[in-house]
Amino acid sequence: MNLQTIDRLKGLLARVERNASKPRVFADVQILQASPAQGLATPPPAIVQPKVTEAVTSSSPVNLAPDELEPIVSVAPVAPPVAVVPKAPALTAPEPKPALAATGLNDMPVDLSPPAPVVEAAAVKTPAVAEAAELEEAPLEDVSAEDIGLEDLSFEDIAAETSGQVSVPTQTAVQASPAPFTTPPSLDDLTFSEPPPPPVESAPPPASTRQVISEAPDSIDAALIAATAAQAESESEQDEREAPLLTPPPESGRQPARPSTATAAQEATRLSAPTVEQLGEVVELEELSGPVLELAEAAPPVLPQEPEELEFVPQVSTRSPDVAPATVSDVEPLLPPAREAMPTLVGAFVDELPPSSRELETAREKPESAPPMRGVAVSVSDAFSDEAPTSVVVALSAETTQRRAVATSKPVVDVISQARSFKPQSFLELLDASLKLGK
Amino acid sequence: MSTFDPAQALRIDLARGQLSLTGSSGGSGNRLLVPLDSMIDLLSSADNDAITAFGAGIGTDMGRRVRDRLGSAIDQASVELFLEHLGGEIALAGLGSLSLERWGYALVLVLEGLKDAASLEILVAAMLEAAIQRALSRDVSVLSLGRQADALKLAMLGRHAKDQVEQAMAAGKSLGDVLTQLHQSTQANAIRGES
Numbered sequence: 001m002n003l004q005t006i007d008r009l010k011g012l013l014a015r016v017e018r019n020a021s022k023p024r025v026f027a028d029v030q031i032l033q034a035s036p037a038q039g040l041a042t043p044p045p046a047i048v049q050p051k052v053t054e055a056v057t058s059s060s061p062v063n064l065a066p067d068e069l070e071p072i073v074s075v076a077p078v079a080p081p082v083a084v085v086p087k088a089p090a091l092t093a094p095e096p097k098p099a100l101a102a103t104g105l106n107d108m109p110v111d112l113s114p115p116a117p118v119v120e121a122a123a124v125k126t127p128a129v130a131e132a133a134e135l136e137e138a139p140l141e142d143v144s145a146e147d148i149g150l151e152d153l154s155f156e157d158i159a160a161e162t163s164g165q166v167s168v169p170t171q172t173a174v175q176a177s178p179a180p181f182t183t184p185p186s187l188d189d190l191t192f193s194e195p196p197p198p199p200v201e202s203a204p205p206p207a208s209t210r211q212v213i214s215e216a217p218d219s220i221d222a223a224l225i226a227a228t229a230a231q232a233e234s235e236s237e238q239d240e241r242e243a244p245l246l247t248p249p250p251e252s253g254r255q256p257a258r259p260s261t262a263t264a265a266q267e268a269t270r271l272s273a274p275t276v277e278q279l280g281e282v283v284e285l286e287e288l289s290g291p292v293l294e295l296a297e298a299a300p301p302v303l304p305q306e307p308e309e310l311e312f313v314p315q316v317s318t319r320s321p322d323v324a325p326a327t328v329s330d331v332e333p334l335l336p337p338a339r340e341a342m343p344t345l346v347g348a349f350v351d352e353l354p355p356s357s358r359e360l361e362t363a364r365e366k367p368e369s370a371p372p373m374r375g376v377a378v379s380v381s382d383a384f385s386d387e388a389p390t391s392v393v394v395a396l397s398a399e400t401t402q403r404r405a406v407a408t409s410k411p412v413v414d415v416i417s418q419a420r421s422f423k424p425q426s427f428l429e430l431l432d433a434s435l436k437l438g439k
Numbered sequence: 440m441s442t443f444d445p446a447q448a449l450r451i452d453l454a455r456g457q458l459s460l461t462g463s464s465g466g467s468g469n470r471l472l473v474p475l476d477s478m479i480d481l482l483s484s485a486d487n488d489a490i491t492a493f494g495a496g497i498g499t500d501m502g503r504r505v506r507d508r509l510g511s512a513i514d515q516a517s518v519e520l521f522l523e524h525l526g527g528e529i530a531l532a533g534l535g536s537l538s539l540e541r542w543g544y545a546l547v548l549v550l551e552g553l554k555d556a557a558s559l560e561i562l563v564a565a566m567l568e569a570a571i572q573r574a575l576s577r578d579v580s581v582l583s584l585g586r587q588a589d590a591l592k593l594a595m596l597g598r599h600a601k602d603q604v605e606q607a608m609a610a611g612k613s614l615g616d617v618l619t620q621l622h623q624s625t626q627a628n629a630i631r632g633e634s
Binding site: 427428433435437438439 | 517545
């Protein structure tokens with residue numbers, strides 16, 4: 001809702017308040033016909049001339065000035081004048097239902113192509129009714145005329161269809177129909193909120209906007225039921241023809257039709273079933289008849305060992321002279337035997353290992369909380385070699401044997417005391433005790 | 440109570456050619472210094488009663504001297520004190536070093552350094568019985584338990600007990616078994632007497 005609409009609504013509200021104390025009047029609807037000669041290119045503005053008539057329920061007629069009457073509904077293209085007289089029964093309710101009329105007009109596709117008739121239905125009976133009707137005018141501005149494919153229809157068919165479509169709003173909006181045309185407003189009083197709609201294409205409207213043309217019902221309830229049934233039928237038909245829309249815009253044009261299930265099944269069968277050319281000659285293979293092949297587990301891959309950083313003073317000369325000089329990785333396996341033979345080697349303890357050797361030993365053997373180890377500088381010499389003995393710094397590690405814990409439930413200390421009841425204080429006492437023996 | 444003091448106990452008068460023991464009673468207290476082997480030969484030719492009488496005479500003199508030194512408190516004299524005085528007297532006589540063992544209630548005196556001779560054992564046993572009799576007025580039967588190394592063990596027993604031990608040891612029982620049996624018979628008799 002734009003600002004212009006809001007301003008118009010505000011003006012309408014002010015006018016309604018101003019005319020609230022005035023007696024009610026009813027404005028009839030004048031249905032104009034568009035001239036076929038004017039065409040769709042420059043459609044003249046539709047003229048809705050409210051006719052001030054004497055109110056049925058009002059005792060005194062009120063003549064409204066033409067400027068006070070504001071057209072409610074206008075349709076730009078003017079078709080050949082076709083007067084559609086609604087066959088709706090007279091309503092007993094004094095106040096029409098402009099909402100129904102406006103809604104019906106909104107949803108109603110109007111074919112303005114010649115010689116399509118233009119159906120106008122509006123009612124301005126009282127200021128209150130006019131207010132309600134104008135409130136529904138704004139959506140009409142967005143109505144665009146579309147072709148519903150009525151070129152081949154005759155005038156009677158169109159009349160029959162339109163009569164059914166406009167029957168409800170006509171019933172509700174026009175109370176005193178048919179009413180004489182009294183004071184048609186001038187063209188200067190007509191207002192148009194939008195330029196005339198573009199030329200209607202010949203393409204059929206989308207299914208979502210199609211309306212079902214039916215017979216005019218006898219009552220509002222019948223009309224509602226018929227409209228509901230028609231809507232349901234239209235939807236079901238639409239579902240059968242169109243593929244489901246994931247995010248369907250209301251007017252997004254035609255959707256690709258969903259292939260029928262039978263056709264899809266045939267296509268799937270055709271694609272899945274191989275042809276004779278594809279299959280070729282089928283050769284049956286004999287069953288496996290032979291010893292079961294057992295595969296042994298593959299040996300773990302031997303990763304190349306990178307030389308570790310051990311600091312040796314010189315190179316170990318435990319190999320024969322004709323052998324190439326040993327690398328660090330070759331010397332590594334020789335360390336444990338060298339430790340076992342340490343007592344026979346000439347060596348000297350050193351307080352601290354070189355940093356690199358100490359870190360290496362720490363990473364290999366020593367727990368984190370172990371005390372620092374001492375190293376021994378060992379001179380290793382080969383009996384069959386003439387080379388001078390070389391020194392190798394080998395870290396010493398303590399081999400600890402823990403005593404097995406003793407678990408016993410008996411007391412460890414067992415003292416056998418001897419009761420010495422007799423302790424002579426004098427030699428005579430001892431002598432007397434000894435003399436009493438055997439008595 | 441004084442301890443044993445051997446000072447000036449033996450006096451040798453070279454001018455008179457006499458040897459005397461201080462505190463000895465009976466005459467002048469003169470002593471005869473003779474070779475031990477000659478003494479043993481003499482005793483070997485004598486019978487046991489002569490040897491016992493000879494030894495009792497020596498022991499009575501010893502007991503009198505101990506009693507004289509200890510006085511009236513000799514009955515309350517401790518084992519060590521009495522042993523010191525008695526042992527001192529035996530040492531002055533040249534008969535060895537005296538010690539004491541107690542096997543339960545049994546009192547056993549050990550004499551070391553005594554020449555191994557049966558006549559000497561009889562002589563020492565009679566000497567001890569007389570010394571105790573003179574000092575403490577108790578009749579003691581000394582039973583020789585034999586020698587162990589260089590020590591002669593002598594049990595101070597009553598007469599009845601002396602006979603039992605002699606029979607058991609003659610049967611081949613050890614000293615321990617004999618003394619244990621002696622104590623068991625003594626307790627049984629005591630319970631029987633109380634009841």
